[in-house]
Amino acid sequence: MRLNEWIKVAVATLAIGLVGLAWAETPDEVVANRKATMKSMDEIGHAFDDAVANEADVTALAPQATKLAELGHDIPAMFPPGTETAGKTRAWPEVWRDRAGFARAAAQFAADSPRLATLAAAGDKDGFASQWDTVGNECGSCHRSFKRR
Numbered sequence: 001m002r003l004n005e006w007i008k009v010a011v012a013t014l015a016i017g018l019v020g021l022a023w024a025e026t027p028d029e030v031v032a033n034r035k036a037t038m039k040s041m042d043e044i045g046h047a048f049d050d051a052v053a054n055e056a057d058v059t060a061l062a063p064q065a066t067k068l069a070e071l072g073h074d075i076p077a078m079f080p081p082g083t084e085t086a087g088k089t090r091a092w093p094e095v096w097r098d099r100a101g102f103a104r105a106a107a108q109f110a111a112d113s114p115r116l117a118t119l120a121a122a123g124d125k126d127g128f129a130s131q132w133d134t135v136g137n138e139c140g141s142c143h144r145s146f147k148r149r
């Protein structure tokens with residue numbers, strides 16, 4: 001390559017690097033975003049609690065159930081290294097110390113939550129209630145090991 005071609009490559013590489021930097025979130029933003037995601041999951045969970053308590057029709061909950069599974073499909077990615085003490089995190093250091101255990105709890109949630117949408121869409125009230133019992137307990141069980149109260 002001639003010198004001016006090298007320069008073009010270098011400039012292009014630098015530009016890509018800068019775009020990458022501009023997109024990267026700060027650790028504080030990562031924490032704020034994961035808390036906001038958890039909060040959305042919590043709102044959906046409350047709607048499920050209400051529906052189950054009132055033995056309401058669950059068909060209309062299908063979109064929220066889909067949303068819940070989407071929000072929680074890859075929880076470990078919301079906890080990258082470098083965010084252990086950032087912002088106002090209430091995550092325990094165990095999230096990073098016991099990465100395998102955290103990944104296992106997250107994988108369990110990711111495996112069980114999509115079924116909620118199927119059961120809701122089918123209008124299967126009892127099936128939904130029992131699956132939400134399982135999935136809701138998985139929220140609590142992960143929090144007990146990995147989240148400060």
Ligand code: HEC
Pocket residue numbers: 031034035036038039041042043045072075088089090091092095102105106107109135136138139140142143146147148
């Ligand atoms: C695999 C583990 C895991 C699962 C599953 C999980 N959470 Fe969390 N959740 C966490 C951790 C860790 C935090 C602390 C995040 C932080 O403060 O940085 C948290 C935080 C929260 C918060 C507090 C948010 C805030 O503003 O401080 C709520 C509410 C919440 N989760 C609800 C839920 C609900 C509802 C579910 C299930 C539908 C769920 N979570 C599933 C690990 C999990």
